[in-house]
Amino acid sequence: MGKRVLLIEDEPNIIEAISFILSRDGWTVHTHEDGTTAMDKVLGFPPDMIILDVMLPGRSGFDILRDLRGNDTTKDLPVMMLTARGQEKDRELALRLGANHFMTKPFSNSEVRDFVRDLIGA
């Protein structure tokens, strides 16, 4: 079984597309759509990396990232932020909070796949 990727994203067809791409590449993909309960999901299902949308229902991806970095269990977990907010200040904030990568929508499938390989690939 491949390493586990948790995709926290609320757009169903993006979830399906990314899940398909990464599954086909050998990763085990789990998904979660709600910002409020995202940390519970992460702690209950420790993944090898997280793809994290910024604008989520209930709680922003930035807040979730802040919690991830403040938790001993998840502080070193690779996180790729995925967002429609492509402003420089958002990128800076994400990197300052400890994101490993920041990708703006619309993205290319190969870009997502390549970064996942870079972050947790053998």
Place this chain on the structure above:
Amino acid sequence: MPAQQLAGSRIREKRLDRGLKQAVVAEIVGISPSYLNLIEHNRRRIGGKILADIARALDVDASLLIDGVDAALLDEMRHAAALLGPDVEVEKAEECAARYPGWSALIATQSRRITALQTQVQALSDRMTHDPALAAALHEVISTVSAIRSSSSILVGPEHLDDDWQRRFHHNIHDDSLRLAESSEALISYLQAPEAQSDTAMSAFEQMESWLAQSGFHLPALEKGGADTGAFVKASGLTGASAALLKAHAEVYAEDAVALPLAKFEKACRAHAYDPAAIAQHFFQPLPRVLRRLACLPPEAGHPPMALAVCDAAGVLTFVKPVPGFSMPRAGGACPLWPLFLALNRPGQPIRLEVALPGVNASHALCYAVATVRDATHFDVPPAVQSIMLVVPDPETNLGAPQPVGVACRICPRSDCASRREPAVSGVSVQTAL
């Protein structure tokens, strides 16, 4: 003092600007230094050959010495120079305005336009950055485009896709295309909403003030009791924020008109020589109301022109009624020495002060200012402080040495001002106070 009598002051200013001693200029012109001194202090009328010779000695146009230039126009030109940077010959502004009044007015108009457009750009930028509705609409579009791009890339990729997955992604793309059409239409509708279409070349305040200026700030429709301010605003044609501001202005105006009926008020004004304190005591009405009413007298009724400015506790100008040819404090960097702002430090204490703008065409004005705390009826709520100032240009009264004020630091030539917050544009004379 009539403009022609100020020719001596202009000669003095030009001579000092050029760093020439009286004796030197007198010798060039062929008159005694003491006679030139009398001319410079406006104690001798001047014209003809001597005027032409002095103008030649000072390298200025004689008409500039006689007629002077509209001080407000000069301030506008200096403001334009401040906008464009340090390479403008600011010291030539007066000469330029005298020789080329049409071009100078164009510069002033363009400067105002640039400032208005900058305000518009800032407002649009704020809107793009902070408007949650727009952010949500754009997010929806980008998210849908992302889904379409990702799904279609899978379909056209080189790897084999079985029929079920193909159907699924085709279906997803179809759904997303419908969503994209809807969200795009919603976005276009939003951007074409009346609020976005309004004439934002001016700020909402400027739109309201521009509309009020058409009637000289006097509003006959609101003079009678029971005026329908809603209908009044609707008839104005203003929309959005400017309409909301006009509504607030109209309601205050209507209340003032009921408390100080026009016919009685005009009569009292003339009887008390337009003294706000005397008029306030006459009617037992608060000073701010009297100041507002004085500024809104019918322009064709022979009353002296009076300007009005209102600001909030942060010193932000929330209303300005100008009078032609007189420079009022400029929004976004006004001179802090105006009584309008001094009054903020002494709420409730009326201030009467004569002020002088810089330059040889110095306009004097008598200012009546008072700051008040509005709606102080609740505990533990920050008070809403508002300052109001009535400005009477060229007053006949003499209260002694006037308070030097400016329009804004960037265009103010005063060199010894402790309240300066930023340097003036280069080239502005610092000797005019000599």
